[in-house]
Amino acid sequence: MTKEEFLQRYKDENLNIGEYIIVLDNITDEPFVLGCVYDQGVWKIYESGERYGHGILKKVDNEEDAFNYFYQVVLSQHKLENN
Template sequence: MTKQEFLRRYKDENLTIGAEYMMILDKISDAPLVLGCAYDQGVWKIYKTGERDGHYIIKEYASENEAFDFFYELVLSKHNRRNN
């Protein structure tokens, strides 16, 4: 799915990743407690940050659709863990 499709699904399904985390989709950030997906240096990067240690890349994809399909599953998993 595309970034726009992901955002629509995220809103329509009322998904949450937790109050402590924020989601950033336009750049890679080293801010604490971020779950993100951003286009950087020619690839889509799914990343996460901790409280103090900067970001680390979870996966990289050449395709926006593949990246947001994976990111959706990651967000859905986090949502399900918090709500079950």
């Protein structure tokens, strides 16, 4: 899916990811971030926790694969928060 499709799906499904926020425009070391950003020629899906900087979960070459994977990461967090 594209970035816009992801944002619409996230909104439509009213996903609850607890303390986490979603960042799609840069990589940050702020705590509790799930992110997907185009950086240095690749899409990077990353997470930052409470006490450490960001960690790259996956790198992919195209937007569709990036946001399909990122959606699964967000959906996993939603399931953790709502069980």
